Amino acid sequence: RVVCLNDGRVVFAGEVAALYHRPPSVELARFLGPINWFSPDEAAKWLSISATSDVCLRPERLSIVRSDSGHHVVRASRFAGSVAEVELADEQASRIKTLYHRPTGDELRPGDRVVVQCVG
DSSP: OEEEEETTEEEEEEOHHHHHHSOSSHHHHGGGSOOEEEOHHHIIIIIOOOOSSOEEEOGGGEEEEEOTTOSEEEEEEEEETTEEEEEEEETTTTEEEEEEEOOOSSOOOTTOEEEEEEOO
């Protein structure tokens, strides 16, 4: 179990797994590390999925792979051990978003076209 405090007040008390996988808010999600948080509109644009509520994906549940047909372009990438931080531009919607993922190969470089996918 875990208890999260903010300014001395309890803001969450419950199972660690619940906070990790199904946090009630993006602020609480960040208590346990990097998070990818998508509104339903963002989930459609970035992940090509339909969602009726916010989508929370930890780095191990997000795949960012090079693809010549990808609609997203890497603006910046920072390797930080088991997690990489990638700033992407969505050319169709003129949006920029920073995402966290577990790198599986060569580091992504500015200008790479990519596809973002939900894993598992």
